[in-house]
Amino acid sequence: MLAHVIRKLNLLILTTLVLSVLSFSLVYLFPGDPLVNLTGLKSISQQEYAEVAAMHGFDKSYLHQYWYYLKGLLVGDWGQGFSSEIPLWDEISQTMPASIELSAYALFLSVLIGVPLGFVAGFQHNKPTDYGLLTASVIGYSMPIFWLSLILILVFSLQLGWLPLSGRISLLFEIPHKTGFVFVDIFLSDLDYKSAAAKSAFQHLIMPTASLTIVTASIVFRLTRRSLIDVMSSNYIQAAYTRGLSDFQVVMRHGVRNALLPIIPLFGMQFAVLLTNAMIVEVIFSWPGIGNWLIQAIYQRDYPAIRAGVLAVSMLVIILTVATELLAKLINPTQRGNAYAES
Known part of the structure; x- marks a missing residue:
């Protein structure tokens, strides 16, 4: 290892x-x-x-x-932007947490929704429940992220007026920047209106997170479903049934765990796709993340900012991918055994 x-x-x-x-x-x-x-x-x-x-x-x-x-x-000297005249490292440090926060919430909800539904569809393979969930996932996966975001704005913001149109928090609240994660900064602040600020931040978070979650949960669902179907049709599952184990014992001891292990590394790859979609969502919802900042730099032809932003996003994706692979090796005993054999 x-x-x-x-x-x-x-x-x-x-x-x-x-x-x-x-x-x-x-x-x-x-x-x-x-x-x-x-x-x-x-x-x-x-x-x-x-x-x-x-x-x-x-x-x-x-x-x-x-x-x-x-x-x-x-040494942290990434240059200076033309438009803001602020060191680029400072701008990236201020905008990157917003993108990570949005992507992390969306990935968490996608796993929370997609994995259980994937198990339900996998256990009901070739049955009406499987077909219904698979159809819903195809629709969710096929919807363009920018179109879905605009539909959510049209319905929940412009027509119903339930949710704010754009931004990360209401302009009425001034939260001191400490970590860049809005809920953490609200909790660490000494403000008297913490609950109201947290409510405003949560309302601003709903639509961008929902846009990303619908698309990503469809992908997680399909990965989980396919993995479970492959596991349940394997020889060691049939051998477990021949030993007299009940359906519940076979599923919990062998099915669920072995179905999850192959898809854990794929979550890191999906985070890269999720971060790319988040950059589009940030522009639509005026979310102050690195994606919105990078698009504005492209519009203004701020070449040092473009170069620094592309490097920062690429490094984040590579680090998360490697970290996910290491986590998968740590969790999966089979892959650890192969690693020992190779060494």
Whole structure:
């Protein structure tokens, strides 16, 4: 197991280096002069241009420029945005928790809904219950996330007036930024209106989370259903029945656990898809996450912000994927045995 962890960490480091190289290369792939893309300085003299180029290492080789860029990443110097004139690391630190919070809630609800329904459909395979749930999952999976979000806004906000249209919390509340997670910040604050602020934050969270949950729960349902069907048709399940075990004993001892183990690594992969969908939802609901921030940077052609945002999102996806795989290896004895055999 230790050897497998070391291999995964090496893979994580190597992938991060590759991402940093791709991120560094973006400044040359953007249209226009690379130095202008990086600094935003346009109307400057030749002497000022040379001074700025020397400051950023553009007067030296690409390898030296990359080393200069990599050192900046390691110390938290990710550059500065054109529009806000705020260090990009600070902006990413402020917006990333909002995206993680939204995606985590949606993933939790998707697992809470999709896994039990997947078991119900798997146990009722080729029966009306299975067909009904499978049809509902196909509809949920097929709906475009932006269309579903707009429908929720139209019904629950504009027509019924039950939920707020956009934002993360009402503008009436000013919550001190400590962790970036709104409910944690509300709990840690010394405000007298904590309950009202938490209620407002919960109301703002409902529609964005529902949009993501409907699509993601459909995927989790299909993965769970397929895994359970494969497990229940395996030889060791039939052997358990021949030993005289009841249906409940077979299901609880062998069916449920063995059906869940193969799909645990897939949850990490689904989080990457979920984070991508969350970026679309953030724009529609004006959710102050990194997806909305990155889209605004694209509109404004803020090239340093685009480069830093793409790198931050990519690193988050890679870290979560590797962490999920390590968790699956830790939980699944079979995979641990294979890891020991390989080492």
